Amino acid sequence: MALSLSRSAAIPRTAPLGVPRDRRRVTAQGAPWLFLAPIMAIFVVLYAIPLGQSLWFSFTDANGYTTDMHWIGLANYAAAFKDPEMVSALWFTLAYAAITTVAITCLAIPLAVVLNTRFPGRDVVRSVFFFPAVPSIAVLGMVWGFILNPLGSGVLNSALHAVVGIGPVPWLSDPHLAQISVIVVAVWAQTGWHAILYLAYLQSIPSDYYDAATIDGAGRVRMFRSITLPLLTPAITVSQLLLMTGGLKVYDLPFTLTHGGPGFATRTVTQSLIEQGVAQADIGKASALAVLFLLLVGAIILGQMTVSRRLEARYT
């Protein structure tokens, strides 16, 4: 698909000579508009108008059944904070984003360092670690749902019963175990991808640095702390930003693995938003949640960018 697009673009070849001068001026001035028009149309229709509507709906009693809506001030925001589903969704989403970000970073950096050394079978190992990032995370969630099925007939439970002789473990039916399961599967699925990202940055560090450090008598730990880690700060910034925003927006994995249960234990903000805003058509309250979510994501991104800019300034 990718190839056909660039091939079709290469059809016209020669440019005719002798086009009048003023046409050139016209194209030079008029062209930016024309080329920017499609993306601006997308911006207006799919970003600007919906964002304005979300904000407006959040102050009204809008629902999908009547077109007649009334200004009700901050009532939706108050209701969102009182709704146990939304509150627990907010907490789980924050915890998920924070824990996966920290855990994946702590695993991916050492993994990248190992994958950057020479050893037999390295390319295979790299591909295997990266592979879970290729299929749909939703499908992986479904597969893990079968593996972690809390019944005695679940894949992991029957294996545990056969090998260790213990009874069924309620992987997905105990609230805390379900939360841990979701996070562990998320770490399993994403660590390799981030390790490859770090690896790309590691490969750009000149080996002279390490040679010089060896001559100065630095050990491996010292080299990691004084050379590798500081030079990885830009990669850490990128990886953490992706993990944090991805974590806050998460929907697929918890939903396909646990449906957000048991109870509201693994419910995410996005799932709440969809259920209340689309399925139950409680548009006002769901829009309030959407606006709060937008502000929260914005604040976290800005905070993270400030911190990492300071770190980068210090180390590079």
Place this chain on the structure above:
Amino acid sequence: MTRTRGWLTSAIMLIVAAAMAVPFYYILVNTFKSQDETARSPLALPIHATLAHYAQVLATTNVVGSFLNTLYVTVFSVALMVLVGSMAAYGMILGRTKLTAAVGGLLAVAFLVPGQATLIPIYQMLVDARLVDSLNGLVVIYSCGSIFCYYLILGYMRTVPAEVLEAARIDGAGAGRIFFAIVLPLIRPILITVSVFQTMWVWNDFIIPNVFISTPEKQTLVLLAYSAVGQFTTDWPTFMTLTVILLVPVVIFFLFMQRYIVDGLTQGSVKG
């Protein structure tokens, strides 16, 4: 000494990698076994290999139709967003005016807005436009991805020498012609990278089809798998077989595009 360390690393990493891959091995190997054999020896290679589960999946689920739906949505969405994104990037480098500065600022804001914040109004909008439960409706929503394409392409577009564009202009080529005949071929590497990235997103996406598609005939592959989980709760081999069939095109794509995927990873992160 280094040699021994190499082998030791190799042994440890291969074991860890094998452990990571167990779920994939498990679903693959059991699709070729009868349910009895799976229960008796879940991790062993099949003794009496059978394709019965594959025949059953092809006969009882709409896997071919869903494949075509997914292909349709992916091809049109990716073509549209890459075209719009590269047009926008070209428009930006044509000249630095108040217009381009304003557009650049707005797109930067849009880039950071999570889809969740606009989902409900977009749903209402598509209901009004009769584009809910329609594959074309999905293409409309995925066109949001143009902004990501624009960002990745813009960085690369700046490396196109201005003299090339100037020479074409002096030769009398119009802006449209310069764009299609000169700029697009020159930025081909980034177009491939961006297309690979966006293909993986659209092909694998679950949230948008799950919200917007309700008719079984219009399901994408991921959505088909999701409805099969409910349908086959007691029939695990059938679900696993469906999963394996779903993974086949993805794995082929991965094998051929691995290089571009890794390129995109670093380019995306360096620029975006």
